[in-house]
Amino acid sequence: MNNSIQHASRHRERRHRLPVRLWHWINLWCLIVLLMSCLQIFNAHPALYWGSTSNFDDPWLEMYAIRGADGDIQGQTALGPWTFDTTGILGYSGSGDHASVRGFPDWITLPSYQFLTMGRLWHFFFAWLFVGAGALFVLYALFSGHLKRDLWLPASQWRGLGRDILDHLRLRFHATRIGYNGLQKLSYLGVLFVALPLMILTGLCMSPTFNAAAPWLLDLFGGRQSARSIHFIVAGLLVLFVIVHLLMVLLSGPFRQVRDMLTGGRRNVTPVDNEGSTHHEGK
Amino acid sequence: MKGNDASSRIFGRGRRRFLQRTALGVATLGLAGCDRLSQNEQVVKTLGLAERLNLRVQRFLAGERGLAPEYPASMIDRHFRPNGSTDPQASRYRQLAASQFREWRLEIGGLVDEPLSLSLAELQTMPSRTQITRHDCVEGWSAIGQWRGPVLADLLERAGVRPEARYVVFHCMDQLGGEDYYYESLDLSEARHPQTILAYSLNDEPLPIANGAPLRLRAERQLGYKMAKYLSGITLVTAFDDIGGGKGGYWEDRGYTWYAGI
Numbered sequence: 001m002n003n004s005i006q007h008a009s010r011h012r013e014r015r016h017r018l019p020v021r022l023w024h025w026i027n028l029w030c031l032i033v034l035l036m037s038c039l040q041i042f043n044a045h046p047a048l049y050w051g052s053t054s055n056f057d058d059p060w061l062e063m064y065a066i067r068g069a070d071g072d073i074q075g076q077t078a079l080g081p082w083t084f085d086t087t088g089i090l091g092y093s094g095s096g097d098h099a100s101v102r103g104f105p106d107w108i109t110l111p112s113y114q115f116l117t118m119g120r121l122w123h124f125f126f127a128w129l130f131v132g133a134g135a136l137f138v139l140y141a142l143f144s145g146h147l148k149r150d151l152w153l154p155a156s157q158w159r160g161l162g163r164d165i166l167d168h169l170r171l172r173f174h175a176t177r178i179g180y181n182g183l184q185k186l187s188y189l190g191v192l193f194v195a196l197p198l199m200i201l202t203g204l205c206m207s208p209t210f211n212a213a214a215p216w217l218l219d220l221f222g223g224r225q226s227a228r229s230i231h232f233i234v235a236g237l238l239v240l241f242v243i244v245h246l247l248m249v250l251l252s253g254p255f256r257q258v259r260d261m262l263t264g265g266r267r268n269v270t271p272v273d274n275e276g277s278t279h280h281e282g283k
Numbered sequence: 284m285k286g287n288d289a290s291s292r293i294f295g296r297g298r299r300r301f302l303q304r305t306a307l308g309v310a311t312l313g314l315a316g317c318d319r320l321s322q323n324e325q326v327v328k329t330l331g332l333a334e335r336l337n338l339r340v341q342r343f344l345a346g347e348r349g350l351a352p353e354y355p356a357s358m359i360d361r362h363f364r365p366n367g368s369t370d371p372q373a374s375r376y377r378q379l380a381a382s383q384f385r386e387w388r389l390e391i392g393g394l395v396d397e398p399l400s401l402s403l404a405e406l407q408t409m410p411s412r413t414q415i416t417r418h419d420c421v422e423g424w425s426a427i428g429q430w431r432g433p434v435l436a437d438l439l440e441r442a443g444v445r446p447e448a449r450y451v452v453f454h455c456m457d458q459l460g461g462e463d464y465y466y467e468s469l470d471l472s473e474a475r476h477p478q479t480i481l482a483y484s485l486n487d488e489p490l491p492i493a494n495g496a497p498l499r500l501r502a503e504r505q506l507g508y509k510m511a512k513y514l515s516g517i518t519l520v521t522a523f524d525d526i527g528g529g530k531g532g533y534w535e536d537r538g539y540t541w542y543a544g545i
Contacts, residue, residue, distance in 0.1 A: 036317075041423065042423070044421070044422040044423055045420070045422040045423040045424050047424075049424075052354070052358060052417060052425065052427060053358070053360055053417065053424075053425045053426050053427050054364075054424035054425055054426065056364065056424075106314075107314060110317050110321070111317060111318045111321040112314050112317070112318055113318070115321065116421065116422070117534075117537070117538040117539045117540070118321045118327075118538065120421075120539075120540070121327065121330040121331060121333070121334075121538075121540075122321075122330060124330075124333040124334065124337060124545070125329070125330040125332070125333040127333075128333050128336055204545075206419070206545065207341060207544055207545035208351060208417075208419050208503065208504050208505060208506065208544065208545075209341035209342070209344075209345050209504045209505065209544035209545065210341055210344060210345065210544070210545065211351060211352055211417075211504075212345040212349040212350055212351045212352070212503075212504050213341070213344035213345040213346070213349055214344070215352045218352065224417065224419065224425050225424075225425055228423060
């Protein structure tokens, strides 16, 4: 008993506890591999559709190459009614002899050359790792109080959310030393309880065997090709989240942020109540 | 990514260029490393362990008899995209096709009590199952078609599967890429699934050559490459190590996963 109290108080001083740090770095690697192998798999058929099947005449997103009037090959990307010249990045990329018709360029796919089955092997291995670590983390967050204490928004933060958004839009950041701000918490919650579950479920819905297990889930997403599209879109949102996350780290003392995520750092233990304490700290 | 005001405030120009170059260098090294890893046998083997987990979990969730979704006739795709071989050139196949497959026979042998040799007409007079199902290519696209043909379990029952048999191997008449003959395999559990049929008809028409005439496999809970086209024979075996490249199928011999349930 005594022991566990001591244990808990020692932990509380850390800014990021060990499970959070472990999960963070496992996620980093998983997301890199999952994204790059995802694009390898996508390149096998670089087009997306809505519904159950592929209406090849009417994808909502497609990357392809055409031969221009001057004889040069151009990479093109069609998004809905619009077509963009994306030579060098999407549709047709690579330099000199290595130039080829491909959805995404070689520097962002795993492996770099076209090799669908290898991309699939990477993707599914790291998907299991990601799901396993994620499940453990959610259990930890629920039972350790991490979710309630650090991630859930108290009433004042819900109320202050509008202002928070405006401040962020004006690039006015409050580097809070205690806890996360409202918008930050909301984005973590969105990733943890909306985006990641969506990724897993839409991913599973692309499995014909899993469709036999849960046809209703396939219906919920509007068919297999819709599930594939949602999988791709949410992956894009996760990339956006990571970009914003990195920007925020850069703007709020990157050295300290990375160090603390590695070592745990020290939580500023100014005694404050959770209610409304965090919002305007550090102003 | 373009630098914005905020980041140029943090980094001076020279420092930024240095960081960019470092990042590019690390990325290039990382990419080369990933490619080398993808060619390392041990790495490939380790990554492949996930496929065993896929198989177990998918089978557990779907059950042995869980049915793939079937669709209303209104959802059938008018053109069912063919893939892989679409016009086999092997002389034996050309001859058979020239006479509308009247001379063609399906040989069922291997570990069975009574080997069978069936003509297309005989297969067409057997009790059949008609199903409108979705075909998922490993590349990512899907198409819906209506298939008709005898349930494989009935044929296996008729031939009498010996207890030591574990896999059903499907032999084909097409040489994909002008190389080896295509082949595939299912385990007995999937082969006896109620939706596993040998289809001679697509959308109420005789199976077109592009889609595998005269007879193709439909294994509706797996990806398209499992569903061998241009069938000529079926053998029951205990293991497929000594068939083709030993991995249980044409694409499996080229690194693709055997169960292919996702």
